[in-house]
Amino acid sequence: MALLSDITVNGRVIPAATIALEAQNHPAPRGKPGAAWMAAARALALREILVQKARALGLVPAPQEVAPGQMETDDEALIRQVLEASVAPEPVDEASLRAFYDADPGRFRAPPLWEAAHILIPAAPGDGTARQAARALAERLIAELAACPERFAALAAEHSACDSRRAGGSLGQIGPGDTVPEFEAVLRSLPVGAIAPEPVESRFGFHVLRLDARAEGAVLPFAAVAPRLRAAAEKAAWVRAARAFADRLAAEASVTGIRLAGA
Known part of the structure; x- marks a missing residue:
């Protein structure tokens, strides 16, 4: 062959x-x-x-x-x-569907919700110099917040390019798909009340991200799934x-x- x-x-x-x-x-x-x-x-x-x-x-x-x-x-x-x-x-055997669901209903949940705040340091995707500078500033802000986390709102008002700066960086309640994937990935793993230890990079620039609350979605009933x-x-x-x-x-x-x- x-x-x-x-x-x-x-x-x-x-x-x-x-x-x-x-x-x-x-x-x-x-x-x-x-x-x-x-x-x-x-x-x-x-x-x-x-x-x-x-x-x-x-x-x-x-x-x-x-x-x-x-x-x-x-x-x-x-x-x-x-x-x-x-x-x-x-x-399809309906009984097998029910057995599959009953084996672990926790797999079937409504989407989670998060309350988060961020500081966006903008930089165009193709501008290497601007992105390097934006990352450096975001890192400096994270270091400052590590020592004084209560300054988040003030730093957001001073540095963020997002309209949320008027609310201290607060994005309110958001769910899956409401933000860019890189942002969402950090929200899923960040402890409540913590500030991400590294800037979160996206096409918009670099984000200093804080997770204020997380609500896991409720288990959905069999009829819904x-x-x-x-x-x-x-x-x-x-x-x-x-x-x-x-x-x-x-x-x-x-x-x-x-x-x-x-x-």
């Missing part, structure tokens, strides 16, 4: 050049460039098997819009259609059924140049 050679699927040739082009969509581990080629060859072989099955069933391509202004190709439509026609996932659990279980069941269907077709196909077993 040589790399960079044609493969055939039930007598239809997939040229090596086509596989090489597809390989760009399959990242390979460092030092194993052949892995991308093999993954691309398997993907193209499996697509060809599915398209051939669709045609054998007499399906006619009916492309659908997959994004604004972007339609499926005929082959993509045939693959979707043959899977819709042939894949029958096992129904059941639709989400059901959707996830249905998706997993469909993936298992689709994989089994593709494996059966691959086992029945005559393929040369690539091994599909376990692909």
